[in-house]
């Protein structure tokens with residue numbers, strides 16, 4: 298079938314997990330109504346959530362998780378060599394995610410607390426793009442399945458994907474939400490990349506910035522409005538660092 | 548205009564009559580803010596008790612009952628080489644009760660753009676024609692400057708318009724269907740005293756507005772095109788687009804093509820957008836002719852208070868102050884207009 302004169306491709310995809318919770322990978326097989334068509338529009342070469350076959354004949358690689366060990370770096374380099382398109386899937390892969398919180402701690406002590414005597418080698422958590430070139434970043438903790446579907450459709454039809462230029466507020470407002478600031482709560486919506494359909498402010502808990510910074514975020518003004526509403530710098534910074542999307546901007 | 552008097556009791560019967568076979572939208576209290584102030588929204592109601600005609604204002608305007616945030620313009624189904632197109636713009640009749648003058652004036656402005664001869668939108672027109680509108684007078688809302696932009700009174704664009712005279716309503720009738728609907732309840736002709744009371748209430752309302760200097764604003768804006776005022780305010784703007792989302796007159800939109808995952812259906816989806824977003828003026832090839840906040844904020848004000856005046860001889864803004872109320876950075880038309888006036892005088 299052709300659409301607007303274009304013939305669809307059938308990209309060979311593989312999904313690899315690094316340091317993460319596998320929540321984003323699970324999202325790929327989520328959404329019952331469309332999952333069969335979703336998986337049917339691509340050739341799944343390597344994806345342990347649905348099959349145990351392993352092959353290296355893939356074109357598109359989805360990377361889930363942050364990079365926290367030496368052996369992960371080698372594996373990542375090998376995947377990069379094979380992949381035509383390499384996609385960071387989820388906030389851990391895009392920014393380091395919650396894993397990055399550990400970077401502020403003493404690793405020896407942390408190791409002892411978590412693993413006791415069975416000490417594990419660990420590096421500071423990093424985003425995939427800090428190690429190899431990334432072609433596309435799909436942020437979110439977890440990723441939003443409809444957005445992943447659209448991105449895969451763009452790969453299938455071979456048209457470039459444009460991430461939204463608007464912040465979370467846009468989709469929040471379009472759902473008639475009472476702004477959580479009005480209710481006395483903090484929200485990172487004005488500076489966070491939209492596209493998630495704003496589930497957090499719509500649910501009443503404010504945005505935690507899991508999708509990282511919006512295009513051209515106005516952090517200076519954001520800090521100003523948060524100060525004016527008497528949120529402590531500690532609370533604001535904790536919020537901004539939680540998913541590490543704003544790393545290096547604060 | 549035709550006027551009638553109906554008691555509060557009869558008005559209640561009138562709402563019951565509407566509710567029998569029509570979806571009724573009216574202001575409802577949905578929450579209280581951190582300062583204990585009630586938050587209202589235009590929502591479907593099931594009975595008279597839910598309606599709060601004494602509402603001050605709503606965070607969101609009623610525009611999306613005419614111009615939804617998101618709508619399918621057309622959809623296609625593909626069956627092999629055959630395809631089928633579906634376009635839906637018929638809607639069920641609906642009534643909106645309790646619109647203030649500014650919001651009805653906003654609809655009149657949208658009519659000019661969307662129901663005029665140049666680019667009539669069947670989607671908008673079908674909703675507009677199928678919506679029965681009952682307006683109501685009220686004391687000015689906090690921050691509202693509708694009077695300064697000539698939007699505090701309304702003479703058409705509604706079916707009925709009520710003024711509360713204490714124990715009764717003074718009802719202005721502006722359509723056949725408004726007249727016919729009122730036949731369902733007991734009304735009477737206004738007496739000299741009713742007329743007097745009505746005019747008195749109107750005078751009381753009008754006297755409560757704080758005037759905003761808007762004299763010669765379009766020309767002033769032209770002269771102040773390079774003014775520092777724009778940068779001063781734009782430096783605060785987070786480009787969140789919330790001002791346009793709540794504005795009763797903003798009508799900008801984008802259209803996107805979506806296909807289902809099995810490639811069997813596609814849809815053209817229209818979504819309201821905002822001129823404050825970074826990519827609002829991005830054109831083919833990636834060029835953006837409004838890449839900075841200053842230009843974007845300035846052009847929002849130019850459209851509302853200058854461009855629209857050139858095209859239709861009146862501003863687009865109806866002074867409802869929703870954009871000022873929603874803006875976390877406290878960017879608002881009265882302050883900006885005031886600044887421009889001050890700058891000019893200096």
Ligand code: SF4
Pocket residue numbers: 465466467469470474475476477478484485486487495498503504789
């Ligand atoms: S709740 Fe958050 S996302 Fe929603 S409008 Fe307010 S600041 Fe923006």
Ligand code: SF4
Pocket residue numbers: 437438465489490493494495496497498503504505506507508509
């Ligand atoms: S609202 Fe914020 S925290 Fe919630 S999913 Fe969206 S970006 Fe993430």
Ligand code: SF4
Pocket residue numbers: 783784785786787788789790791823870873874875876877878
């Ligand atoms: S003026 Fe205020 S509401 Fe409008 S885009 Fe700027 S910050 Fe958002």
Ligand code: SF4
Pocket residue numbers: 790793794795796797851863864865866867868869870871880
């Ligand atoms: S620009 Fe602001 S004050 Fe004017 S109509 Fe829109 S929301 Fe109301």
Ligand code: SF4
Pocket residue numbers: 791796797798799820821822823846847848850851
């Ligand atoms: S250009 Fe801006 S101000 Fe004018 S209608 Fe569009 S969104 Fe509203």
